[in-house]
Each structure stands twice: as C-alpha cells, then as structure tokens.
Amino acid sequence: MLNRRVLMKAAGSLPLAWSATASLAQDNAYPSKPVTLVVPFGPGNAADIIGRLIAMHLGNFLGQQVIVENRPGAGGVGAVKMVAAAKPDGHTLLYIGAGVAISQGLFKPQPYDMLASFAPISIASSNDVLLLVRKDSKLTQLEDFIRLAQEKKRNCMVGVSLLGTTQHLCAELFKQRAQVDFTIVPFKTAAAVATALAAGDIDLGFEFVPPTLPLVKSGQLRALAIANGKRSAVLPDVPTVSEQGVAGFSVSSWGMILAPANTPDAVVQRLNRGVQRALEQPDVAKRLADIGVRAPGGTTAQAYELLSSEIVRWRNVITESKISLK
Missing domain, CATH: 3.40.190.150 (Bordetella uptake gene, domain 1)
Structure with a gap:
C-alpha cells in the first residue's frame, strides 16, 4: 500500500516536473x-x-x-x-x-x-518633456504662461516636433488640465522648435530633454517646467508642472x-x-x-x-x- 501511494504521488508530480524541465x-x-x-x-x-x-x-x-x-x-x-x-x-x-x-x-x-x-x-x-521659452522671455514661471493663455489678449503660440508625437499630445493634455487654449504649431525637428523660440515666433515649446539639454545648460533656452511628476536629475532646479499648480500632471x-x-x-x-x-x-x-x-x-x-x-x-x-x- 505504501509503495502504491509513493508511486501515485510520484506520477502526479510528473507533469509539473516535465513542464519545468521542458521550460529549462x-x-x-x-x-x-x-x-x-x-x-x-x-x-x-x-x-x-x-x-x-x-x-x-x-x-x-x-x-x-x-x-x-x-x-x-x-x-x-x-x-x-x-x-x-x-x-x-x-x-x-x-x-x-x-x-x-x-x-x-x-x-x-x-x-x-x-x-x-x-x-x-x-x-x-x-x-522627459520640457516646457521651454527663449532666454529673454518675460515668462519666468509656468504661472505666467497660464495667465497669458487665459487672458486671451492674443493667441498664444506653442511649438512641438510634428503632430501625433508625445510632445504634441503632452501639449494637448496640458490644455485640458490647465484649462487654457493656445495654437499648436508643428515643426519638423527639435532644432526647428528651438530656432522658433529664439526668434520669438512662438511663446513656448514642448520638447524632449535630450535634444534641448545643451541649449538649456548653455543658457540659450530656459526651462519653465518639466512635464514629469518628478524633477529631473540632470535639471534638478527645474520645477515640475504639478509643482506649479497643474496637479497630477505627469508625462x-x-x-x-x-x-x-x-x-x-x-x-x-x-x-x-x-x-x-x-x-x-x-x-x-x-x-x-x-x-x-x-x-x-x-x-x-x-x-x-x-x-x-x-x-x-x-x-x-x-x-x-x-x-x-x-
């Protein structure tokens, strides 16, 4: 009887053992x-x-x-x-x-x-996505841009790299969460967004950190905010969008x-x-x-x-x- 039980137990474990062996x-x-x-x-x-x-x-x-x-x-x-x-x-x-x-x-x-x-x-x-302005912009914090967009004294222009990108959708989500409106202007590259910012053709740009980090560190552009829920290790002094009043915003x-x-x-x-x-x-x-x-x-x-x-x-x-x- 004991041997029969042992054999039955061993047989019952065969599928599991075979599965583990086959996987290995x-x-x-x-x-x-x-x-x-x-x-x-x-x-x-x-x-x-x-x-x-x-x-x-x-x-x-x-x-x-x-x-x-x-x-x-x-x-x-x-x-x-x-x-x-x-x-x-x-x-x-x-x-x-x-x-x-x-x-x-x-x-x-x-x-x-x-x-x-x-x-x-x-x-x-x-x-991460940065919210960028030119170096001499009068917008010194994200609240300044939100106020400008809400006042609707003029049409605010925001640049992104192409339509249908993370930068574009981040800007659209920002519109929804901050309850503001602005015109989104698509460019072909991050460099084109930076050029338009420097020339004053747009008020704000939504662009990734990697292509714009050298421009921010050299002072050619300023970052008003970072779209992530946490600050960036490479730009620790740049506050998040959430910190500046748009609660829970993170992209x-x-x-x-x-x-x-x-x-x-x-x-x-x-x-x-x-x-x-x-x-x-x-x-x-x-x-x-x-x-x-x-x-x-x-x-x-x-x-x-x-x-x-x-x-x-x-x-x-x-x-x-x-x-x-x-």
Missing part, C-alpha cells in the same frame, strides 16, 4: 542563431543609440550577436508589422517608442493591435523592447533578464544619464501595464481634443 531546456536552447532587434528609426536617433547600447550587452548575456536593423519610414508601421509577423521564437525583436501607443488611438483602421500582436519584454528607457516618453506574441515565456523572461543586465552596465547608465534619459527596466508585467495604460490614456486625450490626422 527551451531556455537553454535559446538563442540558436543571431538575434535581430528592429528599430523603426534611422541611425543616430536616440532610440537607435539606446537600442545599440542594449544590443551589445544583451548579446554578451545571450551568447549570440544581437544585430540592430534600422527600418525607418511610414511612422514605423512597416517595422512593427514585420516583427509582428515574425516567427515567435525570440530571434526577432522590436524597439518601440511611446508614439506607437499614441498611434493606436490616432489612426483608424489600425494596421495592428499592439497588445494582441506583441509580448512586452522590458521598458528600456524613459525621458514621459519611453522606449520598450517587445517580441512577437506567442513567444515562449521562458524566452521572454530570459530576454528580460538580459535587458536588465544591459541597463545595469556602467557604460550604458552613464551614456543615458549624459543625455538626460533614464533606464527604468522592470518586469515584463510592468512593461505590459505601461503599454496598455498609455494606449488608453492617449486615446482619451485624442478623443477629448478631437484630434484627427489624415
């Missing part, structure tokens, strides 16, 4: 060839720089080369669709920015469903690495560990800090939560602001 074997067998990280931006872009830093150390962790493949154009649609259709074995990955979450509410019909088509691996980067852009949906969880988790290891490397941390970018990392669940919540958030802003891009 799958983890150890991956990767069997070089891994491709598709970046839907051109060389030299911040996403490209971050992607290459991660790829180098991720390759060391995996024991296989991680090749960065730049696929710019068409708003990243081609790159996203290509990776979504790739074999879900962890050998083809995608680096996306926050703009992909925005596009889910901006364009209809959607060429893909980000949550259904991908398995988020890790948040790779996070950077950051981010980068994320994903795999095609149905990639085995053991592979996804191994990739997550590899990305965390890469972000912890001193050269990566220093390079990102130098340009004002954070490397939050985190679990796959945290990456999924960020992606899903950002899709909902920006869809709501787009609907309320009645934004339509054709």
Whole structure:
C-alpha cells in the first residue's frame, strides 16, 4: 500500500516536473542563431543609440550577436508589422517608442493591435518633456504662461516636433488640465522648435530633454517646467508642472523592447533578464544619464501595464481634443 501511494504521488508530480524541465531546456536552447532587434528609426536617433547600447550587452548575456536593423519610414508601421509577423521564437525583436501607443488611438483602421500582436519584454528607457521659452522671455514661471493663455489678449503660440508625437499630445493634455487654449504649431525637428523660440515666433515649446539639454545648460533656452511628476536629475532646479499648480500632471516618453506574441515565456523572461543586465552596465547608465534619459527596466508585467495604460490614456486625450490626422 505504501509503495502504491509513493508511486501515485510520484506520477502526479510528473507533469509539473516535465513542464519545468521542458521550460529549462527551451531556455537553454535559446538563442540558436543571431538575434535581430528592429528599430523603426534611422541611425543616430536616440532610440537607435539606446537600442545599440542594449544590443551589445544583451548579446554578451545571450551568447549570440544581437544585430540592430534600422527600418525607418511610414511612422514605423512597416517595422512593427514585420516583427509582428515574425516567427515567435525570440530571434526577432522590436524597439518601440511611446508614439506607437499614441498611434493606436490616432489612426483608424489600425494596421495592428499592439497588445494582441506583441509580448512586452522590458521598458528600456524613459525621458522627459520640457516646457521651454527663449532666454529673454518675460515668462519666468509656468504661472505666467497660464495667465497669458487665459487672458486671451492674443493667441498664444506653442511649438512641438510634428503632430501625433508625445510632445504634441503632452501639449494637448496640458490644455485640458490647465484649462487654457493656445495654437499648436508643428515643426519638423527639435532644432526647428528651438530656432522658433529664439526668434520669438512662438511663446513656448514642448520638447524632449535630450535634444534641448545643451541649449538649456548653455543658457540659450530656459526651462519653465518639466512635464514629469518628478524633477529631473540632470535639471534638478527645474520645477515640475504639478509643482506649479497643474496637479497630477505627469508625462514621459519611453522606449520598450517587445517580441512577437506567442513567444515562449521562458524566452521572454530570459530576454528580460538580459535587458536588465544591459541597463545595469556602467557604460550604458552613464551614456543615458549624459543625455538626460533614464533606464527604468522592470518586469515584463510592468512593461505590459505601461503599454496598455498609455494606449488608453492617449486615446482619451485624442478623443477629448478631437484630434484627427489624415
């Protein structure tokens, strides 16, 4: 009787043991060839720089080369669709920015469903939006701009890099939360926004920290506020929007690495560990800090939560602001 019970107990544990063994074997067998990280931006872009830093150390962790493949154009649609259709074995990955979450509410019909088509691996980067004025502007704090926009004595002009971007949607959200109105003027680049500010063509600019940090530090532009809920380590004297009266306002852009949906969880988790290891490397941390970018990392669940919540958030802003891009 005792032997029978022992045998039955052992048999009952076989599925669990087999599952753990199979998962371990799958983890150890991956990767069997070089891994491709598709970046839907051109060389030299911040996403490209971050992607290459991660790829180098991720390759060391995996024991296989991680090749960065730049696929710019068409708003990243081609790159996203290509990776979504790739074999879900962890050998083809995608680096996306926050703009992909925005596009889910901006364009209809959607060429893909980000949550259904991908398995988020890790948040790779996070950077902030600054509210900028020219160096000799009479606007010395965010309250001055809010008052100017509320008085409506003249039409306030606010510059952003392109429409449908984090900078644009951040400005739209600011309108809603601060209960002000102004005209949003799109420019092709952050440099063009800075030039327009310096010339006095616009009153305020919403732009990322990395391309404008040198201009702020050199005194060519002034930062009235930072859109994140916390102050920036690289600009600790710049108060947040929330600190200056617009309670709860917090916007950051981010980068994320994903795999095609149905990639085995053991592979996804191994990739997550590899990305965390890469972000912890001193050269990566220093390079990102130098340009004002954070490397939050985190679990796959945290990456999924960020992606899903950002899709909902920006869809709501787009609907309320009645934004339509054709």
